[in-house]
Every structure is written in C-alpha cells, then in structure tokens.
Amino acid sequence: MSGRPVRLRPSARGWTFAAVALVVLVGAPLTGQRDVLRVGVLLVVLLVVAGWSAVRSAATLDLVSRSKSELVEAGVTSTVRLTVLGRARAGVRLVLEDQVPLALGGTARLPVPRLREGQILDLEHRVRAEVRGSYPLGPVTLVARDVFGLVTASRTLGGSVTLDVLPRVHPLADLVLGDLGGARGSSAGASAAASLDDVSLREYRVGDDLRRVHWRSTARRGAVMVRSDEHPGRPDVVLLLDTRAAAHEGRGAGSSLEWAVSLVASAAVHLHRRGHRVRLLHDGAFDPPRELDDSSAVRGLLRSLARLRPGGPEGLARSVAALGRADSTLLVAVLAGVDEEDVAPLLSARPLGVPALAVLERTAAWTQPGQDDGPGLRRAHLVLARAGWRTALAGPGDPVSEVWARLTRTGARGTPAGAPSDATRAARPAPLPDEEVRP
Incomplete structure (x- = not known):
C-alpha cells in the first residue's frame, strides 16, 4: 500500500450533521432533555463511523501503472489506461479521479467496483486536444464516499506525467526540385x-x-x-x-x-x-x-x-x-x-x-x-x-x-x-x- 496520507473532508451534509450534533450536545443538558442528548450522541457516532469506513476504504486500492502515448496528434483521441490493484474489499463507494486539463476534456471520474485483495482492474478514459501543446496528466486521486454521503476520504496515487500534443500532420505531395531556378555557384x-x-x-x-x-x-x-x-x-x-x-x-x-x-x-x-x-x-x-x-x-x-x-x-x-x-x-x-x-x-x-x-x-x-x-x-x-x-x-x-x-x-x-x-x-x-x- 502506498504511504500517501489520506485526507478526510466532511460533505455539506456532514457539516450539517456535525452542527446539529453540536447544538444538541450543548443544549440538551441545559434543558434537561436526555432523550434529545441521545440523538446528539447518535449523530456523533454516525459521523465517526462514516469517517472511519471512508478512510479505511481509501487505503484499499493502489495504482499499478498508467499507460498512454506521450506523443499524440492534435484532433486525435488518445486513450489513457490505468491499472489498479485491490488491497482489501472496500466498504464504501470508490471513484478514481484523473486530473486532466480542460483543453483535454477535463477531469476524468472512473467508478471502481469492489475488488478483492490481489485483484487487478484495468480502467481507461479518453483525452483529446484541438491545439498542440504540452499538457500535464494527473495525479490520480482515489475518492471514497460513505453510503450516507457525510464524509469524503481521498488519497493521491502516483504523480503527474506530461502529454505532448503534436501539431496536425497533413499528407503532402512529392517534392521534386529539378526545375528550381536561381541556384548559385558551381554546384x-x-x-x-x-x-x-x-x-x-x-x-x-x-x-x-x-x-x-x-x-x-x-x-x-x-x-x-x-x-x-x-x-x-x-x-x-x-x-x-x-x-x-x-x-x-x-x-x-x-x-x-x-x-x-x-x-x-x-x-x-x-x-x-x-x-x-x-x-x-x-x-x-x-x-x-x-x-x-x-x-x-x-x-x-x-x-x-x-x-x-x-x-x-x-x-x-x-x-x-x-x-x-x-x-x-x-x-x-x-x-x-x-x-x-x-x-x-x-x-x-x-x-x-x-x-x-x-x-x-x-x-x-x-x-x-x-x-x-x-x-x-x-x-x-x-x-x-x-x-x-x-x-x-x-x-x-x-x-x-x-x-x-x-x-x-x-x-x-x-x-x-x-x-x-x-x-x-x-x-x-x-x-x-x-x-x-x-x-
């Protein structure tokens, strides 16, 4: 498993749950509402479990390789292939996000099914640029979201690579120089x-x-x-x-x-x-x-x-x-x-x-x-x-x-x-x- 750290971030729904839990935990004792206090504790437990499951799932997948053509022609679609390895069965939904510039089509989001330990999966997405240039691809980010949508855990897999998009190449007629005038010198x-x-x-x-x-x-x-x-x-x-x-x-x-x-x-x-x-x-x-x-x-x-x-x-x-x-x-x-x-x-x-x-x-x-x-x-x-x-x-x-x-x-x-x-x-x-x- 890669040593990249896992970043945990509550969703908008998660922040709402956290705010409600805080209000309940502070207000219930002051008003003597023990039943309401239990609701606040339940919300906190739910947030903790959601965060734990998302963090654990974000560590269940590694990027094995990235396959691409480093030189592609402008206006031609190129395929980027990602190979991932399962480390354990994930308990939440996983999505791979490959950071792609807008000029190439924007970030690619690839859903990942639940993999067994040691199982290898090939994923692919397509990129296309209309203008030549040198574009960065990556890094790939693994995003894990709990079933309730309360938190998101993410981990960076691998680094960035460069994709060079060549100018358009057109077919040309054969060039013959026999009738060129103006050549100077004895040669x-x-x-x-x-x-x-x-x-x-x-x-x-x-x-x-x-x-x-x-x-x-x-x-x-x-x-x-x-x-x-x-x-x-x-x-x-x-x-x-x-x-x-x-x-x-x-x-x-x-x-x-x-x-x-x-x-x-x-x-x-x-x-x-x-x-x-x-x-x-x-x-x-x-x-x-x-x-x-x-x-x-x-x-x-x-x-x-x-x-x-x-x-x-x-x-x-x-x-x-x-x-x-x-x-x-x-x-x-x-x-x-x-x-x-x-x-x-x-x-x-x-x-x-x-x-x-x-x-x-x-x-x-x-x-x-x-x-x-x-x-x-x-x-x-x-x-x-x-x-x-x-x-x-x-x-x-x-x-x-x-x-x-x-x-x-x-x-x-x-x-x-x-x-x-x-x-x-x-x-x-x-x-x-x-x-x-x-x-």
Whole structure:
C-alpha cells in the first residue's frame, strides 16, 4: 500500500450533521432533555463511523501503472489506461479521479467496483486536444464516499506525467526540385538536376533488401539504385520557422502560427519518411541536435513543435544568422508578416547552390478576411522569386497540402485557394505511425 496520507473532508451534509450534533450536545443538558442528548450522541457516532469506513476504504486500492502515448496528434483521441490493484474489499463507494486539463476534456471520474485483495482492474478514459501543446496528466486521486454521503476520504496515487500534443500532420505531395531556378555557384547544376530523393540513393550492393530498390531512378540511370538509411556526413534539410509573436495573427487553433507549425510538422514527417534528416530552425537555434539518429531526431523535432511558444521580435534575424553557418541540401522557410527588409538577409544567408522554398503567410487575412496583402508582402514575394526561390502565398483558408503542392513540380500553379491540385489528390494520407510518436 502506498504511504500517501489520506485526507478526510466532511460533505455539506456532514457539516450539517456535525452542527446539529453540536447544538444538541450543548443544549440538551441545559434543558434537561436526555432523550434529545441521545440523538446528539447518535449523530456523533454516525459521523465517526462514516469517517472511519471512508478512510479505511481509501487505503484499499493502489495504482499499478498508467499507460498512454506521450506523443499524440492534435484532433486525435488518445486513450489513457490505468491499472489498479485491490488491497482489501472496500466498504464504501470508490471513484478514481484523473486530473486532466480542460483543453483535454477535463477531469476524468472512473467508478471502481469492489475488488478483492490481489485483484487487478484495468480502467481507461479518453483525452483529446484541438491545439498542440504540452499538457500535464494527473495525479490520480482515489475518492471514497460513505453510503450516507457525510464524509469524503481521498488519497493521491502516483504523480503527474506530461502529454505532448503534436501539431496536425497533413499528407503532402512529392517534392521534386529539378526545375528550381536561381541556384548559385558551381554546384547549382547538380542540385537542380536531381530530385530530392536522389540524395538518399546509392547503387545496389550484394545483400541489399530488394524491397528498397528505387525503380524510377534505376530506369533513369541504367543501374540498380536502392534507398539508403546510412548518410554519413549528409547535410540536413532545414525548416526555418518564423515564430515572432508580433508577426502572427489570430488565436488558438485558427491562428497563423498554428497553421505555420502544422505545415512545418507535415514537411518534417514527409521528408523524414523519404529518408532525409530534417532539422528545425527557429529563434536562432537548431532543434534537435545533429548527434541524434534520424528516427530520434524527427521525434525530437515534433516534440519541440508541440512545446513551441511565440518568440521575440529578433527571432527571425537570429535564425537567418544561424542559417549562414548551416550545411543543407534544401531550405524551406515559413515566414509571417514579412517585407522586403525582412527577407533580404535570407538571400545572402542561403547556402551556396541549395534549392530554397518559401511560404509567405498573408497574416492580415487571419483577423481581417479579404484584407489586401499590402505592398511589403508583395515586394518580399517578388524579391525572393527574383533570387530563385520557389514561393507560395498562404491564407487562413488555404489547406496545408494545397500550399505545399504549389511548391512541387507537379503542383497546380495558380490554383485557387481551396481547390485541390492533381498533386494533392495524388498524395496518400500519412498518419503518424506508432514508432514515430512513441519515445
């Protein structure tokens, strides 16, 4: 049995009984009403017995384990399982209360049947969050109420744990960079001549799994090519996220920041599944560390996005400065509320010969639908396009998959917001597999 102390608290009915008993015990001797005095004594005995039975019952149950997914996606229901062990048969009603934030559905109350000594019982409840974030779960409290409802005894079982709710992940179309212009330096031709998949391909070696053969590249090159999970010294795909609080608009799940985070998360999962190392750059820092393996890195990246908070006004400038020291094969920037002065440093910070894509959020539309983009955003768009960046504008009504499709070779250029492109229709759903959301 856990050594946690039991807390006893009278209910409203219990306080009423106690007040009546006190009045009777004090007033009966003064008035010579012995029969009334017996009633007062009976009330006191009833309160004592109710308290004793509740305290005893609160010590008859222990929490054995709590099972949950530490990483779940926003908008997806997750199951929390509690396993309890009976120490003795309880004499009163027992309820387990799992402390859950309102954003996840509020405190869960689970009735517990009477258990024999040594009997194990599995209980479960569901949680769901519409907004990414890091939420505490627990502690679990065992509440015992006597049959008359006079007192409540409670005991804390276990501690709190953290549930990270990831941003929504959307299916994305394949990204091909062969027609990207504006790559600079002698390596530009090599970068532009191949698709992003080619970075993770190598020639077949005896013993390789034939299921890893990349048939399209095999046909194009005339040699058997396989996907490789070993990328020693391979540069990273960098996802630059503009998190400046002043640059974003809207609140909650419908804000421009949440839209941007969802796009970055979708791109990270999509590129990771295609065999590429992905790193997040925001507020001047890379996350996760380069030393982690690919699977751990993408889990760390998603966890960082779940816990991400709006940054300061210098966050974008610091990220651009850090970008100049990075080595990458692809740069994807998601920018909010920018003008030509904000994006100008990106042109020189962009690694030599690296293809670059940028999504520019029309943040004004998040609070004022139909609002004009403004000259600053239009000039920023033009500056990046002239420098060889592939760009797309995004508003609150634009699906993440559609905006990404505009950045692909097969994406429908000029497709109206909300109209599905061929690439979007061809993209298959990509739910997070268990191995990518469990630590």
